Amino acid sequence: MSRAPRTQRLAEWLIRAACRRLPADVRAERCREWAAELPAILDDESVRPPLRRTLRAFSFCAGVSRTAGQLGRSARASARRSRNSQWRTGAMPNQSGNVAARAILGFGIWLVVVLGFIALARSLTQPPRWLLMAGLALAVAFDAFCLADIARAAQVRYLPKWAWALICLIQTPGGGIAYLSIGHVGRPRPVPPGDATP
Amino acid sequence: MKLTGPLERVLRVLTADPSAQHYGYDLMKAAKLPSGTLYPMLARLQQDGLVESEWEVQREEAGGRPPRKYYRLTAEGLRVARLELAQASSSSPARQAGYGTARPAPGRTARPAPGSTR
Numbered sequence: 088m089s090r091a092p093r094t095q096r097l098a099e100w101l102i103r104a105a106c107r108r109l110p111a112d113v114r115a116e117r118c119r120e121w122a123a124e125l126p127a128i129l130d131d132e133s134v135r136p137p138l139r140r141t142l143r144a145f146s147f148c149a150g151v152s153r154t155a156g157q158l159g160r161s162a163r164a165s166a167r168r169s170r171n172s173q174w175r176t177g178a179m180p181n182q183s184g185n186v187a188a189r190a191i192l193g194f195g196i197w198l199v200v201v202l203g204f205i206a207l208a209r210s211l212t213q214p215p216r217w218l219l220m221a222g223l224a225l226a227v228a229f230d231a232f233c234l235a236d237i238a239r240a241a242q243v244r245y246l247p248k249w250a251w252a253l254i255c256l257i258q259t260p261g262g263g264i265a266y267l268s269i270g271h272v273g274r275p276r277p278v279p280p281g282d283a284t285p
Numbered sequence: 286m287k288l289t290g291p292l293e294r295v296l297r298v299l300t301a302d303p304s305a306q307h308y309g310y311d312l313m314k315a316a317k318l319p320s321g322t323l324y325p326m327l328a329r330l331q332q333d334g335l336v337e338s339e340w341e342v343q344r345e346e347a348g349g350r351p352p353r354k355y356y357r358l359t360a361e362g363l364r365v366a367r368l369e370l371a372q373a374s375s376s377s378p379a380r381q382a383g384y385g386t387a388r389p390a391p392g393r394t395a396r397p398a399p400g401s402t403r
Contacts, residue, residue, distance in 0.1 A: 120309070123351040127310040147310075150320030157325050 098125050098144045105152035110162040117158075121151050186269060193268025200260050226259050233263040236271065243270045288369045291322050296366040299336070299358045306355035308341075327356055335362030 099122050106118040128144045208214070233255040237248050243266075246254075251270050254262035288296075294316040299307065307315070313323050330336040337359050341352040358366060 119351065120354040123353045124308065124310045126350045127308065127353075131310075147313075147320045150322070151324065153321035154324040154328070158328055 094141050094144060095125050095129055098129075098148050101145070101148040102151055105148065105155040108152075108155040108159040110159060113158070117155070121147075189268045193264045196268075197261050197264045200264075229263050230255060230259060233266055237266065240272060242272055244272055245270055288373050291316070291318050292326060293370065293373055294318065295323065295326060296370055299356075300363065300366050300370065303358055303363050306341075306357060308353040308355055312356065330362065331356075335359060335365055337362075 102121045102125075103118060106114050106121075109117055124147065125144060128147055129140050131140055131143075134140050134143060211218070234252055237243060237251050237255070240248070243251055251266050255266055256262065258265075295312065295318065298312060298315040309320065309323065309327075312318070312327075313320060316323065318326075327336060327338075331338060335358065336356055338354050338356045340354055343352050
């Protein structure tokens with residue numbers, strides 16, 4: 088039993104707060120480990136006066152908090168690495184359809200859009216102003232839609248998010264169409280009950 | 286493994302008596318390291334398989350305190366640590382002398398001061 092129950096309770100609370108920054112699987116064990124060190128610090132007779140023991144307990148808590156932050160960051164980084172290697176190969180749990188077929192479909196849509204645009208531009212040598220404005224608004228809206236989709240997606244395929252965003256902006260209809268046909272990850276299909284997930 | 290000053294001190298404590306059980310505060314005092322340096326280092330060593338940990342078996346004479354977590358070197362860890370420490374002492378004798386002259390802390394159990402061979 089510690090001689091400074093109030094200090095110990097406060098320090099235990101600090102340790103619990105620090106442990107929230109840890110990944111969930113090690114949180115409880117670390118919390119128990121670090122809390123168990125507190126009586127040893129607070130009852131350490133070789134450190135005098137008792138105020139120094141209290142200070143030492145709090146500096147222990149500060150170091151534990153730094154440790155928790157560090158361990159949490161490295162766990163998040165390794166999780167991100169494994170997720171990233173997943174999208175590089177295009178191996179998604181919810182991959183739907185053949186990538187080549189989707190790419191051909193996207194290219195077809197892009198061809199239709201471009202040919203339609205060329206035909207329209209040829210037939211109207213002097214296009215009315217409202218048509219130009221409408222075309223511009225359509226292009227901006229499409230870009231905005233693609234960027235919003237990229238920003239909200241939990242993950243995208245083959246390229247990092249920033250690369251897809253750049254492609255969408257550089258080639259206005261083509262980039263967006265390419266993203267939607269290849270890079271876009273659809274909503275996961277509901278898994279039928281009893282079906283073993285890989 | 287890059288042998289930094291703090292790591293060297295922890296390894297000296299752990300290799301002094303490889304069978305001894307060290308809990309966190311014990312190691313902090315013996316190696317004179319703050320918890321913010323010691324615990325990340327132990328986590329890294331444990332991940333590399335050089336250090337293992339186990340929970341203290343609760344006994345009657347512990348007086349109701351919570352069980353501690355004990356750390357010690359694995360067989361592989363002991364081999365690597367001895368190798369690294371031997372390399373460190375052969376490459377920088379000046380720094381080694383500096384460690385030997387450090388005043389031992391009161392209540393310390395572990396580290397044998399190099400040079401004081403009696």
